Each structure stands twice: as structure tokens, then as C-alpha cells.
Amino acid sequence: MLQQFLDTLNATIPLEGYLVVGAIMFAIGAWGALIRRNAVVVFMCIELMLNAVNLSLVAFADYLPNAGGAGAGYAVLVIAVAAAEIAVGLAVVLAVYRTRKTVNVDDINLMKG
Amino acid sequence: MTVAFVFLTAMTLISALGVVLSRNVVHSALLMSASFLGVAGFFVMLNAPALAAFQVLIYVGAVTVVILFGIMFTQRPQVRRFRTIIQKQHWPGLFSAIGVGTFLAYILIIQDWGYTKPGNGLQEPGSLGEILLGVNGAPPIFGLLFEVISVLLLVAVIAAIVVSRRKTGEGVDRQEVDG
Numbered sequence: 001m002l003q004q005f006l007d008t009l010n011a012t013i014p015l016e017g018y019l020v021v022g023a024i025m026f027a028i029g030a031w032g033a034l035i036r037r038n039a040v041v042v043f044m045c046i047e048l049m050l051n052a053v054n055l056s057l058v059a060f061a062d063y064l065p066n067a068g069g070a071g072a073g074y075a076v077l078v079i080a081v082a083a084a085e086i087a088v089g090l091a092v093v094l095a096v097y098r099t100r101k102t103v104n105v106d107d108i109n110l111m112k113g
Numbered sequence: 114m115t116v117a118f119v120f121l122t123a124m125t126l127i128s129a130l131g132v133v134l135s136r137n138v139v140h141s142a143l144l145m146s147a148s149f150l151g152v153a154g155f156f157v158m159l160n161a162p163a164l165a166a167f168q169v170l171i172y173v174g175a176v177t178v179v180i181l182f183g184i185m186f187t188q189r190p191q192v193r194r195f196r197t198i199i200q201k202q203h204w205p206g207l208f209s210a211i212g213v214g215t216f217l218a219y220i221l222i223i224q225d226w227g228y229t230k231p232g233n234g235l236q237e238p239g240s241l242g243e244i245l246l247g248v249n250g251a252p253p254i255f256g257l258l259f260e261v262i263s264v265l266l267l268v269a270v271i272a273a274i275v276v277s278r279r280k281t282g283e284g285v286d287r288q289e290v291d292g
Contacts, residue, residue, distance in 0.1 A: 008115060009114075009115050009116060010114060010115070011114065011115060012114055012231055013114055013115070013118045013158075013231075014229075015226055015229045016221060016222050016226075017118065018155065018159070019218075019221040019222075020218045020221060020222065021122050021125065021126070021155075023214055023217035023218045023221055024126060024214055024218065025125060025126060025129050025148075026213070026214070026217065027210045027211065027213050027214025027217070028126065028129040028130055028132075028133060028210070028214075029129065030209070030210045030213055030214075031133055031206060031207060031210030031211075032132060032133035034200075034202075034205075034206035034209065034210065035133070035199045035200055035202070035203040035206040035207070036133065036198060036199060036200070037197070037198055037199065037200055038138060038198065039187075040138060040142075040180060040183050040184055040187060040188075041132070041133075041138060041141050041198075043180065043183075044132055044141055044142065044145045044180060045132065045133065047145065047149075047172070047176060048129050048132060048145065048148060051148070051149060051152050051172070054152065054168075055152055055155055055156075058155070058156055058159045058161050058164060058234070059155075059159055061159070061161070061233070061234050061235070062159040062160050062161070062231055062232070062233055062234035063226070063229040063230065063231055063233065064226070064227075064229060064233065065228060065229075065230065065233050067233065068244075068250075068251070068252075069233070069234055069235040069240060069241070069244055070244060070251070070252055070255075072161050072163075072164055072234065072235050072241055072244065073241065073244040073245050073251070073255050073258075075161075075164055076164070076167065076241070076245060077258055077259075077262055079167060079168070079171055079172075080262045080265070080266055081262070081265065082176070083171060083175070083176065083266070083269075084265055084266050084268075084269030084270075085269075086176055086179060086180070087179070087269050087270060087272075087273040088269050088272050088273050088276065090179060090180070090182075090183040090273070090277075091272070091273040091274075091276040091277035092276055092277075093183060093187060094183065094186055094187065094276075094277045095276050095277055097186070097187045098279065103187045103188075105200075106200060106201075
């Protein structure tokens, strides 16, 4: 009984475990990006989605025997793209806030016909 | 392994839910960094300690600080009722998010990944550098991607400066608002 419990504790996690955690995290990020009104929080949720993808990439790099660790390289590229995105995105939010005095994405309707 | 996995899963997912549902924007930012720390823990479990270090330095350090600066510049005292932070279309948003999550999880579980075994990852940071530069047997496309990412980062930095620069006579100064 105790031995069985200890074996359960020491068991290796299957690949699907990491992938499902990544999928749920991606879904939470998508939910927040869809429903939140604050533009800064929308950026945070986009970062959550990118992190979920990173988690899946690194899990593949560790579990697939023929991957050769390429997923870790892609994860570094994703991190760099996310950093560039957050820099430009926050600059846009600051510029919009300076002219419109709001970061509510419902009120920013400059391109509405 | 199981204990660490369950702990990190709970930390990551609960913090992610907190980002979406928290009424205070600063709490959202701090919970986001907690979620990133959980992902860094996953990277350590997945034999990628160099990536975990990058994750802590870039996400928990730099991105969180940048977002906190963005919050500092853009937030004003606001009503803290729950209805005011979410849009009118929150039910379609919830359903599409649940749909995406269920679809992804279902596809990932029924897919046959063949023979999988942990421990194939890069144990040492040096091999990560070889992969990023596309040398020593790594896919050569990574050399091109590395250069493209470098140019992209430069363009992003310049674009951030240009977009957020205040031109003279544009916008309102803080002193004018206060006075």
C-alpha cells in the first residue's frame, strides 16, 4: 500500500500532462484577452498564451526522441518575439492613453466607420 | 515528480485565473509573474535549466516591470466593481475559451505521439547556443531565424521609442491636469 503510494509519487509525468496544462493555460489567456476591458490586462493575457505555447514546445523537446531539442530553440525565439511585442504594444497603449485618456478597449473606436 | 507537477500546475493555473478575474490591475500583474514562475519550474522539470533562467530574467523580471510601468502611467482611480472590468460579451468569450481549451486538450490527448520518454532535452546551456546558431548538427534554419529575431528586436525598440515619444505641443501635461 505504502509502496504503491510512493511509486505513484515517483512516477514520471506523461507528455500529455504538460500538453494539457499548456492547453488550459492557453484557454485561460484567450478568455482574458476576450473579456477584459483594460488594454494592459489584455497584453498580460497574450503573454500567458505565449507562455503556454512555450511550455508545449519545451515539453516536446524533452519527450520526443528525434526532436533534438529544437523546441527549446523555438522557445527562445518566442520569448524574443513576446518581448518585442510587449515593448511596441505598451508604447501604443501609452500613445492612445495620451490622446484619448482611456485604456478601455471598448472606448477606443478610432477606426469605427 | 508528481508532487512538483501538481504544485506547479496549481500555481500556474490559479495565478492565470487570478490574472483574468482580479479586479485590481496591479494584482493582475503580480499574479502574472507568479504564473511565469510556475512555467519556469516546469522548464526545470523538463531538463531546460537555461530556459528557466531566461524565463525568470525576461518574464518575471523585465516584462513584469515594463507592464507595471505601463499600469503606473495609464491607470486612474476607478470603480472596483466586477461588472466594470469585463466587457458586455463575456458569455461568448467564456464559451469560446472553453471550446478552445476542450478542443486543444482533446486533440492533444487522442493524438498518438509514438514512443515518448523524458530526458531527451538539452541538459547543458551550451547545446542550446549551438541550436540557436544552427551549428553542429542543429537545423540550419535557426541561423536565419536568429538573425531575423535580432533585426525584429532592434525594430521593436526603435518603434517603441518613436510611437511613445511625445511631440511638443501634443497631449496634456500632468501639471495642467492637476492645476
